[in-house]
Amino acid sequence: xxxxxxxxxxxxxxxxxxxxxxxxxxxxxxxxxxxxxxxxxxxxxxxxxxxxxxxxxxxxxxxxxxxxxxxxxxxxxxxxxxxxxxxxxxxxxxxxxxxxxxxxxxxxxxxxxxxxxxxxxxxxxxxxxxxxxxxxxxxxxxxxxxxxxxxxxxxxxxxxxxxxxxxxxxxxxxxxxxxxxxxxxxxxxxxxxxxxxxxxxxxxxxxxxxxxxxxxxxxxxxxxxxxxxxxxxxxxxxxxxxxxxxxxxxxxxxxxxxxxxxxxxxxxxxxxxxxxxxxxxxxxxxxxxxxxxxxxxxxxxxxxxxxxxxxxxxx
Numbered sequence: 206x207x208x209x210x211x212x213x214x215x216x217x218x219x220x221x222x223x224x225x226x227x228x229x230x231x232x233x234x235x236x237x238x239x240x241x242x243x244x245x246x247x248x249x250x251x252x253x254x255x256x257x258x259x260x261x262x263x264x265x266x267x268x269x270x271x272x273x274x275x276x277x278x279x280x281x282x283x284x285x286x287x288x289x290x291x292x293x294x295x296x297x298x299x300x301x302x303x304x305x306x307x308x309x310x311x312x313x314x315x316x317x318x319x320x321x322x323x324x325x326x327x328x329x330x331x332x333x334x335x336x337x338x339x340x341x342x343x344x345x346x347x348x349x350x351x352x353x354x355x356x357x358x359x360x361x362x363x364x365x366x367x368x369x370x371x372x373x374x375x376x377x378x379x380x381x382x383x384x385x386x387x388x389x390x391x392x393x394x395x396x397x398x399x400x401x402x403x404x405x406x407x408x409x410x411x412x413x414x415x416x417x418x419x420x421x422x423x424x425x426x427x428x429x430x431x432x433x434x435x436x437x438x439x440x441x442x443x444x445x446x447x448x449x450x451x452x453x454x455x456x457x458x459x460x461x462x463x464x465x466x467x468x469x470x471x472x473x474x475x476x477x478x479x480x481x482x483x484x485x486x487x488x489x490x491x492x493x494x495x496x497x498x499x500x501x502x503x504x505x506x507x508x509x510x511x512x513x514x515x516x517x518x519x520x
Contacts, residue, residue, distance in 0.1 A: 238500050240517070242517030243491070245516065248440065249499055255436075257496070258287050261286070262287065265285040291434075291436075291494050292443055293431065293432050293433065293492055295429070295498070296430075302424070306459045306462075307423070309422070310394070310396040310422045310423065311421060312419065312420045313418065313453035314418045316442075316449055317442040318434075319418075319435075320437070321435075323368060323415055324367050326344060326369045327345070327371070327407060328353070328370070328378075328379060329375060330348045335347055338408065341412060345361060345366075363386070364389075368414045368418075369392065371400060372404055372407065374404075379392075398418070419433070444514060458485055486506070
């Protein structure tokens with residue numbers, strides 16, 4: 206009799222556990238975010254952007270009768286205007302910018318550029334460098350007597366400028382413009398590659414920035430965001446630019462890093478996250494201007510991995 210009751214209780218427990226199995230998602234049990242290799246992720250991003258292009262074009266074609274009836278004339282397709290969306294990468298690095306050596310800041314030259322026409326201003330005290338910079342493609346070039354005075358007087362609009370290059374000899378004359386250029390991130394800085402060592406470096410640096418150089422700066426939480434090109438680039442060019450970005454980020458990897466988070470709650474346990482054994486890149490995502498983001502498999506964006514810039518392994 207006892208064995209029958211025991212068997213009955215076990216059967217009841219197994220049935221109840223089957224019906225009580227968790228089928229919901231909560232903060233404690235979130236839905237896992239799928240990860241994609243860099244190649245698959247770029248394919249998904251491009252497919253997403255192409256879907257929006259076709260959808261806008263279909264709406265534009267469908268409104269042809271309405272536009273003809275109401276005599277609506279527009280050269281840019283109005284609200285259905287398509288755009289060449291920017292493809293961006295966001296990296297969550299295991300860095301604390303408040304600590305020495307962990308506030309990364311610099312620029313990376315992309316092999317295929319950014320897809321954006323860059324406006325560069327060159328400050329120099331030498332007339333020959335100024336003339337050559339204008340010939341190469343600088344938007345403005347000059348020294349203290351002309352360009353700096355015009356900016357002070359508001360005769361030149363700097364809101365559309367993307368880069369400002371200068372040499373150390375002209376920096377004392379640039380100090381009055383610090384409050385104008387600084388808040389826009391345009392004040393020359395050696396870490397960004399915009400404060401050059403000498404006049405011989407001006408033209409090569411100008412050509413590099415005009416070709417396509419992306420700047421980066423570590424945010425408060427250790428996040429770095431950079432555009433790697435446009436939707437029109439296609440997969441191969443985007444992969445090349447992404448490769449250059451990841452190699453550049455790992456080249457400036459600090460010797461010691463880590464956010465030093467405590468385990469076990471306040472006042473409990475030891476600090477973790479520091480040292481060379483810690484992960485340098487915690488998370489990585491890729492997205493487009495108007496699209497959703499896709500989480501990347503870190504093995505495909507780590508230059509030291511055998512799967513760098515390739516498809517993610519199946520297992």
